[in-house]
């Protein structure tokens with residue numbers, strides 16, 4: 001299964017990174033794939049070296065490593081990438097494109113499979129960073145209240161699925177988690193936002209929170225590795241309808257269908273998620 005890490009996986013990694021690398025000083029950086037950077041390798045290494053990790057957080061599918069003084073290192077892992085912690089006595093992964101070592105000889109490697117970004121920028125330029133400046137609020141942030149969610153909705157003519165996976169609206173939901181979120185909310189992916197009732201919006205808001213938080217508790221998808229190389233515990237078996245074509249709907253036993261919705265596939269119970 002080819003997956004892109006979504007909010008739960010990135011949240012798990014950010015928490016683990018924050019625990020392991022906060023307060024550490026960058027000693028050395030090795031770059032084997034310069035295209036991941038937003039500047040020359042030489043400039044990147046020179047700028048990042050000797051800076052200290054202040055904290056690690058996440059927004060949507062991005063990791064934000066705050067460096068002291070006044071810089072951020074932003075990482076997007078793309079598809080099926082591994083970002084792995086190492087300690088001095090540990091064997092490094094066979095393949096990696098990026099290696100960052102701290103003064104205490106611990107560090108992390110990144111192995112990209114497809115695309116991916118490691119951008120370095122000054123704190124004052126964060127709001128000019130094209131790929132992250134327009135990200136919506138992450139659904140697990142305190143700011144993502146029901147009121148905030150309701151305010152986002154009315155002006156939108158789009159179908160609910162394309163709205164939810166657009167990172168400008170809500171940061172962090174992709175084609176994996178959106179399946180069960182919509183099922184839990186009993187909404188067809190193509191349902192027009194303008195037709196949603198107040199009650200349906202409330203139920204959808206709760207579904208977003210519960211599906212994502214449950215995944216974070218399980219350590220994310222079983223197809224993605226965390227900072228320690230451990231896989232999450234969320235397998236396809238744990239999904240309600242996602243990737244379960246032909247399996248019975250957990251509510252009414254109708255076989256789950258895979259349908260085309262725009263450029264993405266959707267897994268739905270045609271009875272529980274009838275298009276109104």
Ligand SMILES: [Zn+2]
Pocket residue numbers: 249250251252253254269270271272273
């Ligand atoms: Zn059903």
